[in-house]
Amino acid sequence: MDVGLTVGDSLERTDRTIEGFEFAELSIGDSVDTDDIDVNRLEAILADAHADLCVHLPFKQVLVTPVPEINDAIVEYLTRLLEWAGSVGAQKAVLHGTARDPHDTDLRPLFADQLTRIATAADDAGVELVVENVGHQKRGVPLTVLGDLARETETAVCFDVGHAFMEDGDDGVERFCSRYGDLVSHLHVHDVRSRGDTHLPIGAGEVDYDIVSEHLAGFDGTVAVEVFTDDVALLRDTARRTKSALDLDS
Template identity: 70%
Template structure:
């Protein structure tokens, strides 16, 4: 298991917080770090300085699928360009939010599946594993069970965001998804949450039962990104330590 850190779109935050982590997850694209605005050599130097591999988070401003074919084609083209760039700078994985214009329109779900397959194939071409993330607590996010079924049908790996699952359906949502789909999970986002709406808290500061995650994913050999919204390095490292204690018996 590799333990990493989400760093948003900031190379400065990457430099300041990522030392000691196995990888970083960098947000790219619209409203984030645009490949045309960053010098690839600088990114490689920063990663070398902190001795970390790279994963990326694809943009979340636009949805993955709409009822309009031309828009869907443009979305795939745009994300394919980002994935191609990510491959050139050595990114291992790319996180994609599971969103569509109307996630409750069951007739459009096959279109989402087609879009997801095309984006994942573009990732394969670039040498980057696309992992689709649960965001069912958001207005345009697919429900957990629907995402799991589509990911299985399309053969797409999952980024399971533990806090998002809690926000959608409490600890029962975590238990059910991992009970049915744990074999699809390649990447984890870990943070804590309180039911009143506080999220992306340090592990142990909220209401998520991480023992459920440990029971389902003990010995997990994928990637785990700490997604705690702070630049306090001791807090970040403590969350990483807690995640390791839950998931990796060898540490």
């Protein structure tokens, strides 16, 4: 298992925080287009830290709409980003599981089709696509629906533990891990408080990580610490707690 760090779209933050982590998860396509990323600097930062690269595809871009032309454009756009990701050696690309109306059941076959097309583009680029649960957000597909669609399309999952807690508490974490844990290739770990605070260091919130331990002990995929701080000690502590929760060597 490799434990990495989400770094947003900032090479400066990557440089400040990545040491000691095994990969950086860099956000692309929202506020910073790939043409504006200094690839030489990115590669130098990662080389100095002996770290690999994953990417997070645009947060604001929905995956599916009712309009075929817009859906085609979404695939074309994400294909361009995936080709860039492949060109710089990214291992995985995280995609939010979103729809214009996530509760419109008529969109679900279209969601599956879009997901399949984007996963194919990722395969062609040499990158593994992982679809992330964001059901707590306005356009996020509900947890169980996302799991069913990922299984139907044979798409790997980025399971965000904190997002699942925000959507349906510890029951949501338990339900997803028990039903779809075999699909999880990538984890986002952070802590959450039910009053709405999120992306906290593990131990600062209310998530019962014993549930994760029960279902994902020995996990051999990739884990990204997604804690919104540049305090390296806190970031490393969450990495240590994650390894302990997953019953892996510290």
